[in-house]
Amino acid sequence: MSALALTIEGGFPILLGQDLARYVTQLTDAERAVAERASGVKHARLVGSAGCFAALAGSALLQRLGPRETGVICTGGPWSLAACSTFINRTSEAGPGLVNPLQFPATLLSAAATIPASLLHAHAFAFVIGHDRLAFFEALHRASSAVDYRLAAQVLVLAVSSGDVFIEAARARAGVGRPSLDVSIAFGIAAESDQATLQLLGVYIDKTAPAHGGTSYKAEWRGDAFVCPIDTPLAYGEAYGASGAVLCIAAARHHAATTRHASTPFSVDVCADGRTATAIFQLTEGS
Secondary structure (H helix, E strand, O other), X not given: OOOXXXXXXXXXXXXXXXXXXXXXXXXXXXXXXXXXXXXXXXOHHHHOHHHHHHHHHHHHHHHHHOOOOEEEEEEOOOOOHHHHHHHXXXXXXXXXXXXXHHHOHHHOOOHHHHHHHHHHOOOOEEEEEOOOOOHHHHHHHHHHHHHHOOOOOEEEEEEEEOOOHHHHHHHHHOOOOOOOOEEEEEEEEEOOOOOOOEEEEEEEEOOOOOOOOOEEEEEEEEOOEEEOOOOOOOOOOOOOOHHHHHHHHHHHHXXXXXXXXXXXXXXXXXXXXXXXXXXXXXEOOOO
């Protein structure tokens, strides 16, 4: 795979600044409602927070990248629980003939990708990857392949996470007491871009990555614990890929602060659930 331009954007409208808290935080109900409205998604309460956060980040990134043939890949998760509950309750109480059809798309796992894709006019493709904790790296790999094979001029990898009453109830029953965090990050991958933050040199899943001669940021999931050499706010049981995106940003910022040469590559190496993933990056000049 040739080096590809990678641009990062996103965050929440009620948070400013360039630290990781811009992308990762724990919103109050009022703040979450503000973020949902700012996303521009119609019927946001039916879509759910994660889909709105994906649209919010994607819109911010497209303002920098400009309109081109665009594909969307979104990290998955249990984001449709609230919509499914509303749909099932309405069906049980009033019968399927009186269910609002607007509720149905949001009950599908693909809603987190297809609804933002529609808003962003990303017509090349849209799908979700949320099978395990390495899903973000799988998304990077597939986005890179899509650009290499010219399936799209650019691909937005949307890393999202959100909490709601249903997710938190499930976490409590599973014995995980820590609340979910809200995440809204967009990674734009293209053959070239004057807005690039990083160069993506390669993604390797379940195979040995080539030596790159730079720093390796190695992280490992041990049950619900996340062992990482650098500080990152998403260091617990998020299992659907957004944590990988946060780790890559944290590693890039740490590397920029500790290296004198942007040309020195670095990698993010993650071990989770018996699998491994490595993404190799290089800072762009001026990062």
